[in-house]
Amino acid sequence: MDENKVAPMMDVTDYTDPQCPFCVDQYKSDSVRPIDVARVVSKLDEHLAHNDYASAERHLKYWLEEAKQGNDLRGEFSLREECMGLYRKLGREKEALENAERAIALIDVLELRGTVSAATALLNAATVYKAFGRAEKSEPLFLEAKKIYEEKLPADDSRVAGLYNNYALALSDLKKYEEARALFRKALDVLRRVEGSRPEQAITELNLATLAEAQYGLEGGEEEIEKRLTNAEKLLLKEKNPHDGNFAFVAEKCASVFGYYGWFAVEAELKEISERIYGGKA
16 A cells, blocks of 8 residues: 555545525526426436436536526526536536536525525535635635534534535645544534434545544554444445445445455445446346
């Protein structure tokens, strides 16, 4: 193992799609031809469940253009969030940043500042900035989203945990390790109260392992790393989880982390499960 290389952390948008702001009223204008965002996202989820990113991109680009042609700013706002998440996953920096910046601009155009919908867009945009090496730019967006979520969402809402996780990743990039660790632990506290969240808990456990290595090195962080890997293995393989598209994605991403730390049997098992799910054999 390269001693100068640290296992990659996984951000929450690796395994969850951005949440569209359906809670807001349709943008009111006589000239608006609104798209059906719920149906668009439902079809998008079908493409993503099959790992079909090419079809997902075509689908989003078509409906984004429909929203723009129909002056449906709320529909555009929702799809910009989906686009930034997709392009982030695909590693396409230019498109991801363009969609993030447009979504942020639409917050004020639509007078959404201070709402949960705005916080979700800010969180997704911050995650994009962090993913492309702009952690410093992401931090104020995370802070604003955190303030809104903590004020307006229940303490056991999985969205709060997602924010803590992603914000912690940015803080780790900025070498603010203790702040990052505190947020990862807060994320786990939330997720343990959320039904069906074992895969997300496993992601957080692995991120804590990677954080320990980043802060203390492999030798100094060995005990913490071993503890977190053991916890993650139990959550993924020794507890009951639905073998759906989300689990396939999580299993695939987690497998590489286990492999990095030499847990090759766990890596192989997770890859096999992921391949079975994507192949329709789960």
